[in-house]
Amino acid sequence: MNSLTGPMNAGLKRNSRLTPAARLGAHGAGPMDAGRNRNSGRTPAARLAPCGAGLLGAAILALLLSGPGIGQAASFSQIVDIVQPKMVKIYGAGGIQGLESYQSGFLISAEGHVLTVWSYVLDTDLVTVILDDGRKYQAELVGADPRLEIAVLKIEAQDLAHFSLNQAVPIQAGDRVLAFSNLYGVATGDEPSSVLHGNVAATTSLSARRGAFETTYRGNVYVLDAMTNNPGAAGGALTDRRGQLAGILGKELRNSLTNTWLNYAVPAAELVPAVDDILAGKVRPRGDDESARKPLDPVTLQALGIVLVPDVLSKTPPFIDRVIRETPADKAGLRADDLILFVNDRIASSCRAVRDELSYIDRIDEFRLTVQRGQELLDVVLHAER
Amino acid sequence: MKLRGLSPLPNRFRTMPLHRVWLRLVCCSLPLSFCLLPLLAGSAAADVQEDEERALKAAVEAVAPAVLRIETFGGLEKVDSVLVGTGPTTGLAVSEDGYILSSAFNFVQKPSSILVTLPSGKRATADIVARDESRMLVLLKVAADEKLLVPQAVPRDEMVVGQWSIAVGRTFELGQPNVSVGVLSATNRIWGKALQTDAKISPSNYGGPLVDIQGRVLGILVPLSPQRQGEVAGAEWYDSGIGFAVPLADVYAQLDKLKSGSDLKPGLLGVSLKRGDIYATPAEVAACPAKSPAYEAGLRVGDTIVEVNGKPVARQAQLRHALGPHYAGDQVQVVAERKGQRQEFVVTLAETIEPYERPFLGVLPNRDPPPEGGGVPVRFVFPGSPAAQAGIQAGDVLTALGDERLPDSRTLQDGIARLEPGNAAKLVRLRDGEPQDVTVALATVPSNVVDQLPPARGDLPLPDQRPAVGKVEIKLPEEKNEAFAWVPENYNPQVPYGLVVWLQSPQEYDFEKLAERWKSHCEAHDLILLAPKSADARRWLPTEVDIVRKLVDSLAVNYPLDPRRVVVGGYQAGGAMALLVAFGHRDLVRGVAVVDASLPRGGAVPDNDPIERLDYYVGLAAKSPQAARIRAGVEQLQKIKAPVTVTEMGDTVRDLNDEELSELARWVDSLDRI
Known part of the structure; x- marks a missing residue:
């Protein structure tokens, strides 16, 4: 465990930035948080599956539950019964400064391997796992993948109900899903975890825009339309409507594009190689830091011959103030008053964003600027050294 | 329940995959599904959930080409203390030739450029053509030739609470719309302007459509609030299960007007x-x-x-x-x-109502019990006022206004309020028992405070039974705010008293000191002083506005108040709070006195109202950091013709001195001027 203390602390730090805001809600972080706060109040009550299913859904569900002789189509309640024994509650470090000392996880082998998220909760020698039936175990940390923010724990038990990661299913926008987790630590002992019902809102990549999400994970996620990602829910299981594993609920994450909280899960398929490596005892590489990918000698506005308008506001629109003669920008036909919109198809909506985007482009590489001139959109190919 | 289109199948069904037809039938008639379902169990239709899921996806697919991604460039970062997002937003095509509707929330940052990605994948610039300031929508026009696909609107009378409603946006991925599934929760919300859904509505789908199970559009998703106006009002309810959409059918009715570039404003009746x-x-x-x-x-x-x-x-x-x-x-x-x-x-209906300006006769009524046979005894005539010019004197009794007899001063006040400055008012004046007609030309309320006022009433004997006088604690059982009142030693329960609620800055709460300053004024002008304390020792919270109100109501149970002289005031933070109390409780507060405090930022100043009078007293120090904003606020108040008295307090920021305080007390005493 000692070898993990370093990176674990980093995790703790990241979370301590994130979580207090989540805890403070309306008081601490502006009115946009009020919705979140209300969700917080409401979510523990959302124990039953069909809460969001709509009248028709609920009516039909009721029929399915009561109707005799319906064999093949398993009802949500039957599915819940099948999934619950695979869920575990995890208790560890935390409990101070608004950091919860619990999270969720699920079994991925009959021998007691538990998949969960990698967080400060695991940053202690005493991690406790409680099974669905109330049995309590000390868990050992098998390994973690800091980039995917997942960890695998092991308890000494046999013949356990579990999900097979290899049999996980892909899901799409519009699909109905169930989310199992111990959000807010509502369940204790042998109480089953909480079930939420919703639909996949979208499948998207967290790296679509730089800095939009404060996480090292850069792959695809399922965005959900249920309030799945509340404190304690991280590490929970997302299943399709048949109870087949689809993903793992992620940590609380703010979407800075909309200033709202994101409800999401990481697709199980994204985790398979990492879990295999962890189980095989291989050390996974550190998370790749975005800034490490920056070139040593990036493109600058100066090198291009572009002078932007004075950057007075935090979101000053990137209008070109002047183009220096005989520079790459001049030769490419850029003019004063052009508004820069995209750098290599990445949106750059302020002077600051333009500078930031350019810092990822090597001076020796060609790249594309999209500018607006009047009502017209123009694409310009630039090269700093030509 | 009506069985729509069972036989023959309408055209819409013929083009539909079979499972959707089946589902449509189920949707049309729940009782039908009750009898069908057990029969169908085990057959191909056993997996109802799968069919539902497919139908939901088909609905999204049907509307998807009309759901367009919008990107904005530049602009403000914060609006009304809400951090504005920078991500893509959504719009809905509403006419082939490039018109797109969206939520005003998406443009609140006043972007310098707007881009729309068309169904072909091409980006095109767009401009805001018009705004609907009642339903908080904007109409955009893209500069492109590409024909847009226009969705079908669900007629209002086909909407049923409980039906599926799917919120669609295009913010996460360009190629695949994002969805949230719910039901229609209500059809007439926000004063009849909006539908309500429990689908998750947030910046990720504001501006997008709410569609039914057939992919027809119920409405455009917008944040709205029943109480507040503005682009960001209601955004605090994001993802809460309370979401609103403006019915597209309603918008289509106004589309031509919007296309012509005219903004739509809420209609006013003017009463x-x-x-x-x-x-x-x-x-x-x-x-x-x-x-x-x-x-x-x-x-x-x-x-x-x-x-x-x-x-x-x-x-x-x-x-x-x-x-x-x-x-x-x-x-x-x-x-x-x-x-x-x-x-x-x-x-x-009008867009704006000419601001109401209160007319002024120029008298203060006496506060003795009304004389036998009614009438308004005059306590004081304002020098230079219409009343003074017409020869009305203190001691006269006004008995009629026009043809209306005046049983009390309230009738006179209401009667004059109905007229306008410049109007002629015919009064009957009784002097030494002799009635005489006088006609006055009404003026406007003066901004100065008179130097001296005669007593408002004769001496009345004190009754044996009186409620407590001196320092009185007012406590609300459910709130932790402390509050004390000062009831003057000569308090006479037969007389309605004026009330001054003085809100001190939370750090400087000192009731004894405050009461000491007000004691003599309370005695001289029949006033009670109430000083609530903020619950938080550092600041007043907006939620305490209602607590202040409850404290006043609680005090009034034992001490009958003169409803024409209820004043809220304060210095700096207390003054800012006083304005919130005054604006939030127009039915109670008749005067607001602020010292070195400006009007709430971004908040609308309530209109001048003939019935719910609100007079302003503003203390202003020239070198206050707030001075410019306070002066701007005064100008704003003058523009809406509100009666404002400004006291220049010199350079340095300070609380009122003794002289200014007695002026304020006289201002409070004269709030029942007519």
């Missing part, structure tokens, strides 16, 4: 209604200024509105519901009862 609970009180017109649409259509003070566009109006809230969906320029049919007779009027 003030009789005071009272809007859910219990009939809509009796208490004031109706001469230039208002209602007056021009023939409505008059005293009429009770009983019907609007055929909808009965028994209570004031129903009137608000009936008028809510209407825009400025709309004609509405109003039926009012006048002396038991129903009369019909056609009113053209």
Whole structure:
């Protein structure tokens, strides 16, 4: 465990930035948080599956539950019964400064391997796992993948109900899903975890825009339309409507594009190689830091011959103030008053964003600027050294 | 339940995959599904959930080409303390030739450039053509030739609470719309302007459509709030299960007007209604200024509105519901009862109402019990006022205004309030028992405070039984705020007292000191002082506005108050809080006194109202960091013709000195001026 203390602390730090805001809600972080706060109040009550299913859904569900002789189509309640024994509650470090000392996880082998998220909760020698039936175990940390923010724990038990990661299913926008987790630590002992019902809102990549999400994970996620990602829910299981594993609920994450909280899960398929490596005892590489990918000698506005308008506001629109003669920008036909919109198809909506985007482009590489001139959109190919 | 289109299948079904037909039938008729389902169990249709899922996806697919991604560039970062997002937003195509509707929330940052990604994947620039300031929508026009696909709108009368409603946006991925599934929760929310859904509505789908199971559009998703106006109002309810959409059918009716570039504004009738609970009180017109649409259509003070566009109006809230969906320029049919007779009027709603300016006669009524046979004994005549010019003197008794007899000063105040500055008012004056007609030309309320006031009443003997005087604690059992009142030693319960609620800055709460300063004024002017303390020792919270109100109500149980002289005031933070209390409780507060405090930022100043009078007293130090904003606020108040008294306090920021405090006390004493 000692070898993990370093990176674990980093995790703790990241979370301590994130979580207090989540805890403070309306008081601490502006009115946009009020919705979140209300969700917080409401979510523990959302124990039953069909809460969001709509009248028709609920009516039909009721029929399915009561109707005799319906064999093949398993009802949500039957599915819940099948999934619950695979869920575990995890208790560890935390409990101070608004950091919860619990999270969720699920079994991925009959021998007691538990998949969960990698967080400060695991940053202690005493991690406790409680099974669905109330049995309590000390868990050992098998390994973690800091980039995917997942960890695998092991308890000494046999013949356990579990999900097979290899049999996980892909899901799409519009699909109905169930989310199992111990959000807010509502369940204790042998109480089953909480079930939420919703639909996949979208499948998207967290790296679509730089800095939009404060996480090292850069792959695809399922965005959900249920309030799945509340404190304690991280590490929970997302299943399709048949109870087949689809993903793992992620940590609380703010979407800075909309200033709202994101409800999401990481697709199980994204985790398979990492879990295999962890189980095989291989050390996974550190998370790749975005800034490490920056070139040593990036493109600058100066090198291009572009002078932007004075950057007075935090979101000053990137209008070109002047183009220096005989520079790459001049030769490419850029003019004063052009508004820069995209750098290599990445949106750059302020002077600051333009500078930031350019810092990822090597001076020796060609790249594309999209500018607006009047009502017209123009694409310009630039090269700093030509 | 109606079985729609069972035989023969309507065209829509023929083009539909079979499972959707089946589902459509189930949707049409739940009882049908009750009998069908057990029969179908085990057959191909056993997996109802799968069919539902497919139908939901098909609905999204059907509308998807009309759901467009919008990107904005530049602009503000924060609006009304809400951090504005920078991500893509959503719009809905509403006409082939490039018109797109979206939520005003998406453009609140006033971007310098707007781009729309068309179905072909091409980006095109767009401009805002017009805004709907009632439903918080914007209409964009893209500069491109590409034909857009226009979705079908669900007619209002086909919407049923409980039906599927799917929120669609295009913010996460360009190629795949994001969805949230729910049901229609209500069809007439926000004063009849919006639908409500429990699908998760947030910046990730504001501006996108709410669609039914067939992919037809129910409405455009927008944040809205029943209480507040503005682009970001209601955004605090994001993802909460309470989401709103403006019915597309309603918007289509106004589309040509929007396309022509005219903004749509909420329509105003131009009446003030009789005071009272809007859910219990009939809509009796208490004031109706001469230039208002209602007056021009023939409505008059005293009429009770009983019907609007055929909808009965028994209570004031129903009137608000009936008028809510209407825009400025709309004609509405109003039926009012006048002396038991129903009369019909056609009113053209206005965008703005000429601000009401209170007329001024120039008298202060005496506060002795009214004389035998009624009338208004004059306590004081303002020098230079219309009353002074007409020869009215202190001691005269005014007995009639026009043809109306005056039983008390309240009748005179209401009668004058109905007129306008410049109007002639005919009064009957009684002097030494001799009636005499006088005609005055009404002026406007003066901004200065008179130097001296005669006593408001004669000496009355104190009764044996009196409630406690001196320092009195006022405690609300449910709140932790402390509050003390100062009741003057000469308190006489037969006389209604004025009230000064003084809100001290939270760090400087000192009741004894405050009471010491006000004691003599309380005795001289029949005033009670109330000083609530903020619960948080560092600041006043906006939620405490209602606590202040409750404290006043609680005090009034034992000490009857003069409703014309209830004042809230304070210095700096206390003053800012006083304004919130005054604006939040117009029915209670008649004067607000602020020292070195400016009008709330971004908040609308309430209109000047003939019935719910609100006078302002502003203390201003030239070198205050707030000075510029305070002066701007005063100008704003003068523009809406509110009566404002400004006291220049020199350079340095400070609280009122003794001289200014006695001026303030005289101002409070003269708030019942007519």
